[in-house]
Amino acid sequence: MDRGLPDDFTVKTAAAMAVRAPSVHNSQPWRWAVGDRSLHLYADPSRHLAQTDPDGRDLLISCGAALHHARVGFAALGWRAEAHRLPNPAEPNHLAAIELHRHEPSPDEIALAAAIPRRxxxxxxxxxxxxxxxxxxxxxxxxxxxxxxxxxxxxxxxxxxxxxxxxxxxxxxxxxxxxxxxxxxxxxxxxxxxxxxxxxxxxxxxxxxxxxxxxxxxxxxxxxxxxxxxxxxxxxxxxxxxxxxxxxxxxxxxxxxxxxxxxxxxxxxxxxxxxxxxxxxxxxxxxxxxxxxxxxxxxxxWAPVNADPLPATPRRDLDDVLTPLDATDLPDRAGYPWC
Structure with missing residues (x-):
């Protein structure tokens, strides 16, 4: 991202927390695109479960959970994530554009972020x-x-x-x-x-x-x-x-x-x-x-006191879901409300 905005390590760390979000059948129906000045969440229709989720409601809820996980992750890392939801009516799969502002994390925000890998x-x-x-x-x-x-x-x-x-x-x-x-x-x-x-x-x-x-x-x-x-x-x-x-x-x-x-x-x-x-x-x-x-x-x-800890559910590699914003995506330029 541009100077004055989060560095690549911060963005990847927050994105790694975002993809820990729950999704229907662990389908992970999302894609993240990084622009010079903003981060964008897209639905991945190729992961729509047509029989389980005929009207796509679960897909949107899954992506919404990932968006909140990203907001929590950025907040704990010192950035307030201002989400512009459904910013482009011409592109229904473009679910959110995130604008980032410097922010002092609160103890509650840090506690929520700490819960992500434990959920x-x-x-x-x-x-x-x-x-x-x-x-x-x-x-x-x-x-x-x-x-x-x-x-x-x-x-x-x-x-x-x-x-x-x-x-x-x-x-x-x-x-x-x-x-x-x-x-x-x-x-x-x-x-x-x-x-x-x-x-x-x-x-x-x-x-x-x-x-x-x-x-x-x-x-x-x-x-x-x-x-x-x-x-x-x-x-x-x-x-x-x-x-x-x-x-x-x-x-x-x-x-x-x-x-x-x-x-x-x-x-x-x-x-x-x-x-x-x-x-x-x-x-x-x-x-x-x-x-x-x-x-x-x-x-x-409450889980029984003698219940074994649950292992983490696998997630796709971050490189598969986090990509640069390219010409096929919405332009990341001045004039859009989140830039």
Whole structure:
């Protein structure tokens, strides 16, 4: 970048944190382009999962999570990232342009950045410890800062959400095209994308347990059962609209909530399956999210004290996703609002 803006090491360090963001089936559907004066986030449509994510909502949420991870990374490195979202209507894959300003990082920003390499998607059962109400209020505030409403599904709302999760699981189980796509993106061992076997446990047959995706070749062992009921909290992130901007912001809020949960030591797992089928998503919209548009469900709780640490999920090499801005991209020049 130009003199007075971050050096290459800083940009690559922040980008390396950005690509640690969670994405649907670890598809990592993003690309970053570095200009002389700004950094640009693009969606990678070649990584769109057509059967899992027919309308591209999960892809936008995944990219929004990467955008928030980048903002957090730059903040901890001494740069405030001003994001101009969807800056070019003529190029729908151009999701954000980031303008950087010198900034003194706060302890909270450093703590969030430190949570990035520790965050994992933990699909295992939780312990019987309850999540403090104060933690949930902090997570709600983190979502609100991104313009997204976080709701804890309790009582009747939790019942209807569980119904939606079960219904979506059954419909996907009876969809051969979906099952084929899921198998192609899971059960991997050395691939830099997709869901590895070591990150997925076998289906939990414990009565009352919510069904999870049937990833291929699951190898992750559950901690020995304690005999007590698991205390799992279900959170729903919703937006007032359902346009592309709302979905991108929902991804940023997802990142903010997951990193805050990680900083508390909570185990977390995004659940989008009940929102990927239109009629099932409508159940969540009407019965759980109060008429707003549900974008993400998060499952959080405390991992059992004897649970083994989870390994990091592989990511693509940074050189594959971070490239110079070239003639095929939007020009990085004076006259655009982020320059």
């Amino acid at each position: 994992r998607t933990d699909r295992r059962r939780h312990s019987s410890w309850s999540v403090p109400r104060g933690h949930l209020e902090t997570l709600s505030a983190a979502a609100a800062e991104e313009g997204v409403v976080l709701r804890t599904a309790e009582d009747a709302e939790r019942y209807y959400l569980a119904v939606a999760i079960q219904k979506a699981s059954r419909q996907h189980l009876n969809d051969p095209a979906y099952r084929t796509e899921l198998a192609a993106w899971s059960g991997r061992h050395a691939a830099p994308n997709g869901v590895p076997s070591r990150s997925t446990p076998p289906p939990d047959e414990t009565p009352g347990t919510l069904p999870s995706r049937l990833f291929a070749d699951p190898e992750l062992a559950e901690a020995p059962a304690s005999g007590e009921d698991a205390e799992t909290v279900l959170l729903v992130l919703s937006t007032a609209s359902d346009d592309r901007m709302s979905r991108l912001r929902a991804g940023e809020a997802t990142s903010a909530v997951l990193l805050a949960a990680t900083s508390f030591g909570l185990a977390s797992c995004p659940l989008t399956e009940p929102l990927e089928i239109r009629d099932v998503r409508r159940i969540v919209e009407e019965k759980v999210s109060g008429g707003t548009f549900p974008q993400m469900v998060l499952r959080i709780g």
